[in-house]
Amino acid sequence: xxxxxxxxxxxxxxxxxxxxxxxxxxxxxxxxxxxxxxxxxxxxxxxxxxxxxxxxxxxxxxxxxxxxxxxxxxxxxxxxxxxxxxxxxxxxxxxxxxxxxxxxxxxxxxxxxxxxxxxxxxxxxxxxxxxxxxxxxxxxxxxxxxxxxxxxxxxxxxxxxxxxxxxxxxxxxxxxxxxxxxxxxxxxxxxxxxxxxxxxxxxxxxxxxxxxxxxxxxxxxxxxxxxxxxxxxxxxxxxxxxxxxxxxxxxxxxxxxxxxxxx
Amino acid sequence: xxxxxxxxxxxxxxxxxxxxxxxxxxxxxxxxxxxxxxxxxxxxxxxxxxxxxxxxxxxxxxxxxxxxxxxxxxxxxxxxxxxxxxxxxxxxxxxxxxxxxxxxxxxxxxxxxxxxxxxxxxxxxxxxxxxxxxxxxxxxxxxxxxxxxxxxxxxxxxxxxxxxxxxxxxxxxxxxxxxxxxxxxxxxxxxxxxxxxxxxxxxxxxxxxxxxxxxxxxxxxxxxxxxxxxxxxxxxxxxxxxxxxxxxxxxxxxxxxxx
Numbered sequence: 343x344x345x346x347x348x349x350x351x352x353x354x355x356x357x358x359x360x361x362x363x364x365x366x367x368x369x370x371x372x373x374x375x376x377x378x379x380x381x382x383x384x385x386x387x388x389x390x391x392x393x394x395x396x397x398x399x400x401x402x403x404x405x406x407x408x409x410x411x412x413x414x415x416x417x418x419x420x421x422x423x424x425x426x427x428x429x430x431x432x433x434x435x436x437x438x439x440x441x442x443x444x445x446x447x448x449x450x451x452x453x454x455x456x457x458x459x460x461x462x463x464x465x466x467x468x469x470x471x472x473x474x475x476x477x478x479x480x481x482x483x484x485x486x487x488x489x490x491x492x493x494x495x496x497x498x499x500x501x502x503x504x505x506x507x508x509x510x511x512x513x514x515x516x517x518x519x520x521x522x523x524x525x526x527x528x529x530x531x532x533x534x535x536x537x538x539x540x541x542x543x544x545x546x547x548x549x550x551x552x553x554x555x556x557x558x559x560x561x562x563x564x565x566x567x568x569x570x571x572x573x574x575x576x577x578x579x580x581x582x583x584x585x586x587x588x589x590x591x592x593x594x595x596x597x598x599x600x601x602x603x604x605x
Numbered sequence: 606x607x608x609x610x611x612x613x614x615x616x617x618x619x620x621x622x623x624x625x626x627x628x629x630x631x632x633x634x635x636x637x638x639x640x641x642x643x644x645x646x647x648x649x650x651x652x653x654x655x656x657x658x659x660x661x662x663x664x665x666x667x668x669x670x671x672x673x674x675x676x677x678x679x680x681x682x683x684x685x686x687x688x689x690x691x692x693x694x695x696x697x698x699x700x701x702x703x704x705x706x707x708x709x710x711x712x713x714x715x716x717x718x719x720x721x722x723x724x725x726x727x728x729x730x731x732x733x734x735x736x737x738x739x740x741x742x743x744x745x746x747x748x749x750x751x752x753x754x755x756x757x758x759x760x761x762x763x764x765x766x767x768x769x770x771x772x773x774x775x776x777x778x779x780x781x782x783x784x785x786x787x788x789x790x791x792x793x794x795x796x797x798x799x800x801x802x803x804x805x806x807x808x809x810x811x812x813x814x815x816x817x818x819x820x821x822x823x824x825x826x827x828x829x830x831x832x833x834x835x836x837x838x839x840x841x842x843x844x845x846x847x848x849x850x851x852x853x854x855x856x857x858x859x860x861x862x863x864x
Binding site: 375382383385386387388389390391392393394396397528531532536537541542543544546547551 | 643644647650651652653654655657658659660661782790793794796797798799803804805806807808809
C-alpha cells in the first residue's frame with residue numbers, strides 16, 4: 343500500500359491492475375468457467391445448427407465460422423461480470439474506502455480496476471481464436487485480420503467492463519452486478535449472434551436485432567472470420583464499442599466521485 | 606398412524622410450504638418463469654428460418670418444435686431450482702429442524718418433488734399460452750397434450766431427485782452450478798434446434814445415445830399428433846427415475862449423518 347501511494351500515476355495503475363490480475367489468477371474458477379462455457383456452447387451450437395448453412399443465402403458453408411464470434415462476446419460479458427463483482431467486493435469489504443484515504447486519483451483507481459477485465463478479455467480472446475482455428479475455423483482476413491479481431495474483442499471487453507464497473511460503483515453490491523448479467527444474455531440472444539439478420543423470418547425479431555447494438559459488435563467480429571475486410575462492419579463495431587466505453591466510463595467516473603464523497 | 610399416512614402427511618406439509626414460498630416470493634418464481642419464456646422467444650423467434658433447411662421434416666412448424674424442447678427444459682430446470690431451495694433450507698438451518706421433526710424423512714424429498722411438479726404445471730401453462738398467442742400450431746389431441754404433460758412431470762420429478770441428492774450431500778447454495786451444469790449440458794447435447802438427422806458431427810453421435818433425445822422426440826410427437834418413441838422414452842425415464850431415487854436416498858442418508 344505504501345508503494346502504491348508514493349508512486350506516479352502509471353505505476354499506480356500498474357499496481358492496481360496487477361492486484362486485479364493476481365486476484366483472477368488466484369481464483370481458477372473465475373478463469374475456467376468464463377473461458378470453458380462459451381467454448382462448450384460453441385461446440386454444441388456448431389453441430390446443432392450446422393443445417394442452417396444449407397439455407398440459400400447463408401453467408402458461409404461452416405456454422406463454426408459463423409458462430410465463432412459468439413464466444414468473444416460471451417467472454418467479454420463474463421470479464422465484465424467478474425470485474426464488476428471484484429470491485430463490488432472491494433466496496434463491500436472497505437478496500438475502496440481505504441484507497442480513498444490515499445492520494446491515489448480516481449482515474450488511476452478506475453484504470454487499475456479495468457486492467458483485470460482487460461487481461462481476462464485478452465486471454466479469452468486469444469484462446470477462442472486458437473481453439474477456433476484448431477477445430478477448423480478459417481480467418482478470411484488472414485493473420486492481420488486475426489490481430490484486428492483480438493483488438494476488437496478487447497475493445498468490446500473494455501466497453502462491457504466499463505458497464506460492470508459503473509453498476510458496481512453505483513450499487514456497491516455483488517448481487518446488483520449479478521442481477522444485470524441476464525440483461526446481457528438477453529441482448530446477446532436477441533441479436534444476430536446465432537442467425538444472419540436477413541434470414542431471420544420473424545419480423546419483430548429482425549427489428550429488435552437491427553436496433554440491438556450487440557448485433558453490430560458480433561457482425562464486426564464475424565466479418566473478419568467469414569468475409570475478409572469489411573470496412574463498414576468493422577467501423578460500426580469499433581464505433582459502438584468506443585461510444586459505450588466513453589459513456590460508461592463517464593458514468594463510472596461520476597459514480598466514483600459520488601461514492602468517494604459519501605466515504 | 607401407518608407409515609404411508611406419516612409419509613403422506615410429511616410430503617404434503619413440505620410441498621405446501623415449498624409451493625407457498627415459490628408463489629409468494631418473486632425472486633424464486635420469476636427466474637423459473639422468465640428463463641423458459643425467454644428461451645422460447647429467442648429460439649422460436651430467432652432461429653425459425655432453419656425450418657427451411659433441406660430435410661427439416663417437422664410438419665407442425667418451428668414454434669411447436671421449440672415448444673416441445675422448452676417443456677422438457679422448463680420441467681428439468683424447475684427440478685433444479687427446487688434443488689436450490691433445498692440447499693437454501695440446509696444453509697439457513699430449516700432442513701435440519703425438518704429432519705428432526707419428520708417421522709418419515711423420505712416424505713421430505715417427496716414433498717419437494719411434488720412442489721416442483723406443481724411449479725412445472727404453472728410454468729408450462731404460461732409458456733403454452735404464450736405459444737398460442739404467438740400462433741403456435743397444436744396438432745395433437747387433448748390426450749396427446751396430457752401425454753406431453755405426464756412426460757414433463759416425470760422429467761421434473763427426476764430432475765428434482767437429482768438436484769435433491771446434491772443439495773442434501775453438499776448442503777450449500779454454492780452447489781448450484783453442480784446441480785445445473787450436468788442438466789444443461791445433457792439437454793443441449795440432444796437435438797435442440799433441428800431433428801436428430803440434421804445434427805452434425807460429434808453431437809449427433811452423443812445425441813443418438815442421450816436419453817433426452819428420446820424425451821424430446823416423444824414430446825415433439827405429442828405436439829404434432831404423431832406419437833413416437835413413447836416406449837423408449839418411458840423406459841429412459843423409468844431408468845433415470847430409479848437411479849435418481851437411489852441418488853436422492855444416498856443424499857438423505859448423508860444429511861442424516863451430518864446431523
